[in-house]
Amino acid sequence: MALYELFSHPAERGYRAGLCSKAALFLLLAAVFTYIPPLLVAFRSHGFWLKRSSYEEQPTVRFQHQVLLVALLGPERGGFLAWSTFPAFNRLQGDHLRVPLVSTREEDKNQDGKIDMLHFKLELPLQSTEHVLGVQLILTFSYQLHRMSTFVMQSMAFLQSSFAVPGSQLYVNGDLKLQQKEPLSSGGLDVRYNVSVVSGTSPFAYDYDLTHIVAAYQERNVTTILMDPNPIWLVGRAAEAPFVINAVIRYPVEVIAYQPGFWEMIKFAWVQYVSILLIFLWVFERIKIFVFQNQVVTTIPVTAAPQGELYKEHLS
Incomplete structure (x- = not known):
């Protein structure tokens, strides 16, 4: 009987460490450098707040x-x-x-x-x-x-x-x-x-x-x-x-x-912020994957088997 792949799901890997560990400190710094710099870049580009339309x-x-x-x-x-x-x-x-x-x-x-x-x-x-x-x-x-x-x-x-x-x-x-x-x-x-x-x-x-x-x-x-x-x-x-x-x-x-109203100003500023934030999210996501996969900071890896593998084992 021929077997076909009916379902698949990527494996998830978690990394455990204490709240006072270097790994937790790294994630805190990564969050700061992910969300704060886009705000500064958008603000310093002279046009973050829409003052005239x-x-x-x-x-x-x-x-x-x-x-x-x-x-x-x-x-x-x-x-x-x-x-x-x-x-x-x-x-x-x-x-x-x-x-x-x-x-x-x-x-x-x-x-x-x-x-x-x-x-x-x-x-x-x-x-x-x-x-x-x-x-x-x-x-x-x-x-x-x-x-x-x-x-x-x-x-x-x-x-x-x-x-x-x-x-x-x-x-x-x-x-x-x-x-x-x-x-x-x-x-x-x-x-x-x-x-x-x-x-x-x-x-x-x-x-x-x-x-x-x-x-x-x-x-x-x-x-x-x-x-x-x-x-x-x-x-x-x-x-x-x-x-x-x-x-x-x-x-x-x-x-x-x-002069634009409050919500129009917020909408204009939000579009600028998010457009820069997406780049930072992509970059720091790759950095975090590299750091945890290569154990640059000490953590305990935990692998969760995907449901797709269970289905494959059952069908076999």
Whole structure:
């Protein structure tokens, strides 16, 4: 009758020694050198703790219909015309006040429930002797992020262009880009910048000074700017035609920097630690087998017969 190997199992060999023996001390040192060095290597590699991470999100942006305009003229009429949606500002302008015609349209191109762009048009009526040489324009927005922390702020787009030749129209097509000086938190509600960019109820001219507004805005750690590298200045205005500002402002998907939470930091650190630990486990396992098999430290070997051998003997 032919015999076949039906089952096999590796033989186990134990090594016995006292708890105060050299063998026990060797195992203690081997455990220390197995588990501690990977932690030091991962930590010293500069990146063990994940302090900053990023993700992509399209913000929820809505135009707040707040506008502040200063049109720079030639030497006539004191050199500028101004208008805003803030009545207190308009009362301060006196003869420099000129009310334009403003039209806006927000568009959701991909029908995902979030506004993708703003179409803004402003027509400033001019007299035949008035010529626009430059424009300073502030538009305000409500800007929200929701994927990690709920971040809500009121932001602005500041447009400034000036030319030596009088213009008939300024065309802008740019992105409202997020700028961060520090990462956002990974959870909770952040409304520290949910305050008006322009103090629209203030009766003081200082609060409407563009230098003051921009300086206060830049003190924030999170802002938005209008990215348009090539504004187009069109010339050749008819005598009674208005000066036109035509702007298309897009709300693109942003890469948001944030501070990871506790569990995300632990997960990132654990992956680094274990990847190095596996190498140390393999190396020290071979070292321990060599030390005990060759009796480098004194122990009493104990061999346990595998069950497979018992089965073989029974079948024979």
